[in-house]
Amino acid sequence: MVAIKIERLTKKFGDFTALSDVSLDVQPEEFVTLLGPSGCGKTTLLKLISGFLEPSEGRIQMGGTDVTHIPPEKRDTALCFQSYALFPHLTVRENLEFGPRQKKVPVSERKARIDDVSEKLDLTAQLEKLPNQLSGGQQQRVSLGRALAMRPSVILFDEPLSNLDAKLRDQVRIEIRRIQKEYGLTAIYVTHDQAEALAMSDRIVVLNDGRVEQVDSPELLYHAPKTKFVADFIGDANIFPGTIVGQKGDNIFQVETTIGTIEVETPTAPASKNVNLCWRPESAVIGNIGITAKVVHRAFQGHFTDLMVETNGTIFRVQAKRVEAQEGDDIQLSVSPNEVILLDQNA
Amino acid sequence: MTVQRVNKILLIALLSVCAIWLIIPFTMAVLWSLVDPSEPWTADKVLPPVMSLFRWTDMWENSSLKSALIASYTLAPSAAVLSLLLALPTAFALGRISFPGRELAKMLCLLPLVVPPFITAIFFTSLLFQIGLSSWRPGAILFAHSVLFMPFAIRILTVSFEQVRQDHIDAARDLGASHWARFKVAYLPALKPGIFATLLIVFIQSIEEFAIAFIVGSPDVVTIPTLLYSALGQDYVRPNAAVLSLILVVPNVLLMLILERLLRSANPTLSSGKG
Numbered sequence: 001m002v003a004i005k006i007e008r009l010t011k012k013f014g015d016f017t018a019l020s021d022v023s024l025d026v027q028p029e030e031f032v033t034l035l036g037p038s039g040c041g042k043t044t045l046l047k048l049i050s051g052f053l054e055p056s057e058g059r060i061q062m063g064g065t066d067v068t069h070i071p072p073e074k075r076d077t078a079l080c081f082q083s084y085a086l087f088p089h090l091t092v093r094e095n096l097e098f099g100p101r102q103k104k105v106p107v108s109e110r111k112a113r114i115d116d117v118s119e120k121l122d123l124t125a126q127l128e129k130l131p132n133q134l135s136g137g138q139q140q141r142v143s144l145g146r147a148l149a150m151r152p153s154v155i156l157f158d159e160p161l162s163n164l165d166a167k168l169r170d171q172v173r174i175e176i177r178r179i180q181k182e183y184g185l186t187a188i189y190v191t192h193d194q195a196e197a198l199a200m201s202d203r204i205v206v207l208n209d210g211r212v213e214q215v216d217s218p219e220l221l222y223h224a225p226k227t228k229f230v231a232d233f234i235g236d237a238n239i240f241p242g243t244i245v246g247q248k249g250d251n252i253f254q255v256e257t258t259i260g261t262i263e264v265e266t267p268t269a270p271a272s273k274n275v276n277l278c279w280r281p282e283s284a285v286i287g288n289i290g291i292t293a294k295v296v297h298r299a300f301q302g303h304f305t306d307l308m309v310e311t312n313g314t315i316f317r318v319q320a321k322r323v324e325a326q327e328g329d330d331i332q333l334s335v336s337p338n339e340v341i342l343l344d345q346n347a
Numbered sequence: 348m349t350v351q352r353v354n355k356i357l358l359i360a361l362l363s364v365c366a367i368w369l370i371i372p373f374t375m376a377v378l379w380s381l382v383d384p385s386e387p388w389t390a391d392k393v394l395p396p397v398m399s400l401f402r403w404t405d406m407w408e409n410s411s412l413k414s415a416l417i418a419s420y421t422l423a424p425s426a427a428v429l430s431l432l433l434a435l436p437t438a439f440a441l442g443r444i445s446f447p448g449r450e451l452a453k454m455l456c457l458l459p460l461v462v463p464p465f466i467t468a469i470f471f472t473s474l475l476f477q478i479g480l481s482s483w484r485p486g487a488i489l490f491a492h493s494v495l496f497m498p499f500a501i502r503i504l505t506v507s508f509e510q511v512r513q514d515h516i517d518a519a520r521d522l523g524a525s526h527w528a529r530f531k532v533a534y535l536p537a538l539k540p541g542i543f544a545t546l547l548i549v550f551i552q553s554i555e556e557f558a559i560a561f562i563v564g565s566p567d568v569v570t571i572p573t574l575l576y577s578a579l580g581q582d583y584v585r586p587n588a589a590v591l592s593l594i595l596v597v598p599n600v601l602l603m604l605i606l607e608r609l610l611r612s613a614n615p616t617l618s619s620g621k622g
Contacts, residue, residue: 078522079517079518081517085515085518098519098524099523102524102525146522
């Protein structure tokens with residue numbers, strides 16, 4: 001049985017369509033991330049799932065029951081807010097206890113839950129403090145703890161890490177994933193940070209302009225983006241329009257682009273002669289005879305060197321571990337056909 | 348000149364201003380209140396020649412001071428509470444619901460305050476007579492005060508309602524809170540300072556209000572301002588006025604202490620950026 005079944009969800013605000021025709025199945029204990037730029041509809045989708053908004057069309061089911069018109073206070077979901085939204089006049093303990101108290105959970109059970117949550121989130125020493133006496137990371141954990149104390153079957157995250165500094169973010173990322181696994185929760189996580197999405201998710205839903213672009217595992221999204229938008233949004237990508245000029249064997253096609261002929265390996269033959277190609281900057285092998293390019297910008301990044309190179313007036317990006325070439329030098333590079341991705345033409 | 352010297356000079360200046368402002372009038376009032384009727388305090392004497400508490404007992408026993416105190420100190424808190432209750436729905440609408448013309452509505456709410464009080468009082472009184480509310484005079488004054496000072500209440504509470512954070516309301520809701528629980532946990536902490544401020548301001552306004560209390564109330568209902576005006580007007584006797592003003596200082600000092608406490612109890616919603 002699926003944990004959350006979203007069917008053809010559409011949300012309109014007046015004339016503006018925030019979300020259109022979104023369908024998604026989330027499996028129990030799955031960690032699904034909604035990823036996209038601001039205004040893509042990811043927060044709207046989260047609000048529809050949590051119940052703060054009602055869809056214009058479509059249905060949401062949770063654990064087999066239709067919850068489309070059930071208000072948030074009666075849904076088996078718990079939301080972690082971007083702003084944490086801790087009640088400032090209540091102590092950490094009272095904040096954690098707030099949810100179970102509303103649900104009339106018996107005192108002994110309430111105490112057991114708070115002990116459990118505060119131990120797992122390392123908040124035992126902070127229980128009697130007020131939220132404004134805690135650091136950002138601790139407040140974030142209280143917010144997570146408050147959601148966990150509800151013992152929901154679905155936990156929702158609305159960009160929970162955006163107010164933390166980079167180092168803490170990595171740490172909390174791991175913690176959220178650990179807690180989610182420990183409690184066996186189905187999680188929906190909203191972010192605009194692709195690194196966060198890649199690192200945490202079982203599956204990522206890439207949204208753009210209120211529509212689902214692609215739903216796949218992080219690996220597939222990165223290595224086999226279906227659309228130009230996904231290729232560009234997740235990681236760096238060199239995208240070239242081109243025309244098929246020849247075929248080698250069953251599934252290797254030769255494509256003529258502005259930077260020269262590139263070979264692409266694809267299991268399904270493209271529908272039209274005009275295609276869009278995409279490859280990752282680190283897929284290029286420098287030194288192999290193929291495309292000649294001039295280095296226009298070189299940036300050493302530690303574990304790799306980032307080059308902006310130019311061929312026939314087209315600038316693209318190449319990344320490699322050790323690069324001898326300096327700005328102004330000509331280099332030779334090639335890309336293996338199985339590293340080149342054919343994008344959906346219609347997108 | 349060093350900073351310390353400047354500070355010292357400023358401190359002395361401040362203290363002397365305070366002295367002129369507070370100590371001299373107070374001393375004078377106390378001295379005047381102790382003047383015995385047997386011998387007047389003339390300008391050639393530093394201290395009153397005969398001092399007694401006669402004026403105090405006399406004023407307390409033989410003037411309408413007691414009834415005025417009772418009337419004012421029942422009227423003012425009632426007006427404050429009534430005004431608060433009447434203003435809450437409007438303030439909620441102005442503070443939390445967005446509708447076209449909201450800013451204009453906020454301004455319109457304040458408009459009654461720019462009309463001179465005596466003019467409002469006269470027209471409001473005729474209104475009270477027309478709707479027949481004047482038969483029960485204390486009630487009429489109470490109603491008039493609650494309505495007249497509502498602009499303050501609406502304005503203050505609107506700001507308070509604006510400060511309620513939507514994510515707190517949403518979080519409470521997400522955690523399963525009922526309407527009442529949501530109000531208690533998300534609204535009330537943010538509204539509290541506004542509620543106190545409203546009560547206090549309407550209370551003070553009502554305690555000080557003369558025009559309506561005079562036009563509607565006299566001669567049956569005497570409030571502190573109407574008593575004061577008459578004591579300072581036709582029946583002006585300086586020692587009696589001194590006694591009256593000193594008695595009236597007591598509740599004011601108490602009020603000030605309460606206000607001080609309220610201002611000091613910082614509101615956590617406002618003091619922490621992230622709550």
